[in-house]
Amino acid sequence: MCICVDCRWVDRCQAYHAVERQHGVAHLNVAPDLEPQNPRIHISVIDLPEGVTGVEWDVRNCGSFLLDHGRWKRLCPGQELPR
Numbered sequence: 001m002c003i004c005v006d007c008r009w010v011d012r013c014q015a016y017h018a019v020e021r022q023h024g025v026a027h028l029n030v031a032p033d034l035e036p037q038n039p040r041i042h043i044s045v046i047d048l049p050e051g052v053t054g055v056e057w058d059v060r061n062c063g064s065f066l067l068d069h070g071r072w073k074r075l076c077p078g079q080e081l082p083r
Contacts (some may be wrong), residue, residue, distance in 0.1 A: 002058040005072035005081055007065050015039040015059055022057045025082060028075060037063030 004016040012034040019041070020027050040061040048054045072081065 002060075002082070003062065003065055004059050006067060006069050007062070008068035008071060009034050009036070009064060009066060010071050011075055013064070015041065015062065019057045019059060020082075022055070023082060028072075034064065036065075039064075 002016075002019060004010045004013065004019065007013070007016075010016050011028040012032050013036050014032045014034060015036045017027055017029065017032045038061075039059050042058045042060045044056040044058075046054045046056050073079075
């Protein structure tokens with residue numbers, strides 16, 4: 001899972017914005033202003049139903065990460081965590 005969901009900067013981060021774009025989900029912020037330091041994005045190719053191939057993007061490490069457990073859930077109450 002992407003570490004961004006528990007990061008203080010998730011709604012301001014340009015790396016998370018790129019991950020949202022790749023997943024085709026709504027952005028938390030249309031114009032994020034934080035350029036993270038050394039984000040490491042893990043990209044996995046996955047098999048989906050009916051022989052379709054998908055791509056999963058997750059930030060696994062980041063020099064700007066600041067733990068704020070549950071930050072994404074507080075910003076998006078009632079929504080399911082992104083996969």
